[in-house]
Amino acid sequence: MFRKLLFILFALVFVAICTAGLFYMHLMSWADRPAQTNAAEKLFTVAPGQGLGKTADALRQEGLVSDALRFTILARLNKQDKQIKAGEYIFSPAMTPNEILGQMVEGRVHLYRVTIPEGFNMVQIAATVAAAGLSTEADFLKTARDPKTAESLNIQAKTVEGYLFPDTYYFPRGLDSATIIATMVKQFEAAFRPEWRQRAEALGLSVHEVVTLASIIEKETGAPEERPLIASVFHNRLKKGMRLETDPTVIYGIPDFDGNIKRRHLETYTPYNTYKIKGLPPGPIASPGTLAIEAALYPAQSDYLYFVSKKDGTHHFSKTHQEHKAAVRKYQLRRKKR
Known part of the structure; x- marks a missing residue:
């Protein structure tokens, strides 16, 4: 009787192992198969604190995976259930569950391109x-104009004007304005070479004065080759x-400038x-x-003291x-007159 029970027990264990093995093989096969083929990409958001179950359900509802339960089991078997990063992702049903899970674990969130012109x-x-x-x-400007922001970034000014590098x-979406501003200022610091600091000192100018002068040159430049x-x-x-x-400096000091500079603007102190x-x-007055x-x-080495726009993007320079x-x-x- 004992032998018979032992045999049944071993048989049940064997069946369980085989079943588990088959399930694992099926799960691994499923994890490498996309839900669809040739499907359009979708923006998918994982909110901060969002659990694995809710994430898996949302993926299924969006048609990005075919089975929420299997996705949940896959993440837990890989010990990745607590490693999913919040953020926005670009997913496609043509991606496999393994690829989708991998992106979320690595935090390869969707990035938004922002180009700041000179x-x-x-x-x-x-x-x-x-x-x-x-x-x-409003939030960006409030942070940029806060003297504490400039102080925290070692800028010797009350605002970060001029230091938000073009x-x-x-x-990624979700960053605060302070982080975005700090990234732009760090780019300025990387671009401002050590020899430039030495040159500024030789000219008797602070870095802030150099950036100020450069911003005026930038705004006055019709043709890039005229900068020097x-x-x-x-x-x-x-x-x-x-x-x-x-x-350009006068214009910068005019609140709500309408694009038309007048004589009274030139005669008003700011x-x-x-x-x-x-x-x-x-x-x-801008970011150079x-x-x-x-x-x-x-x-450039010159005796010029004046320049005037020729209305074609270039200037005429004069000595007297x-x-x-x-x-x-x-x-x-x-x-x-014409």
């Missing part, structure tokens, strides 16, 4: 980040104690009105790129005020 100021950058769905303009970035010449004009004027008299103040304004920063540090007035009549006043 010469954008904080307001424009905030709008660009908001358009990508990564922040609101580049293409890839961010434009820089030479500003350096020459600063050496002679002349006012910079540059419209800290950024370089027709009224001497020297550089208190800070950058590397070429503008380099031009500020290594201007008389030459400049003639150029203004030629390129500006006559065209207005």
Whole structure:
């Protein structure tokens, strides 16, 4: 009787092992088969604190996996059930369950591309980040204008204006504005080479003054190759104690500028009105790129003190005020009359 019971027990264990083995083989086969083929990609979100069961159910409801229970068992067998990262993912039913699980465990979340052009100021950058769905303009600007933000990033200014480096970035959704801003400032720090700091010191300029001057050069540049010449004009004027008299700085100091600069704007004092103040304004007016920063540090050698737009993206440069007035009549006043 005992032998018979032992035989039955062994038989049951054998059947259980075989069944478990078959189930495991079937599960591994299922894990390497996509739910569908040639299916469109979908944006799938794993919320913070979302459990494995809820995630598996959501995957099944979206048609990304065919069986929520098997997906749950797969994750637990792989000891990955507590390793899934929150975030947004791009999945397709043409992906296998193993591939989907692997992406979530590795946290390969969907990244949103944000391109910041050279010469954008904080307001424009905030709008660009908001358009990508990564922040609101109000929150981004509030953080960017907070002196504590600048202090935490070792910026010797009250805001981060000028230090949000122009580049293409890839961010996951869910980051706060402070993290996005810090990433852009770190990119500035990486781009501002050690020899540039030495050059700034040799010129008697702080990094902040270099960025300020570079931002003006950036905004005045119609043709990129003119940057060193434009820089030479500003350096020459600063050496002679002349006012910079540059419209972009005036515009920066005008609240809600409508795109039309008027004489009253030039005659109204603001800290950024370089027709009224001497020297550089208190800070950058935009984010300069590397070429503008380099031009500020290594201007062309010239005797030019003036330049005027030729209305074709380039400028006419003059050494004397008389030459400049003639150029203004030629390129500006006559065209207005026409």
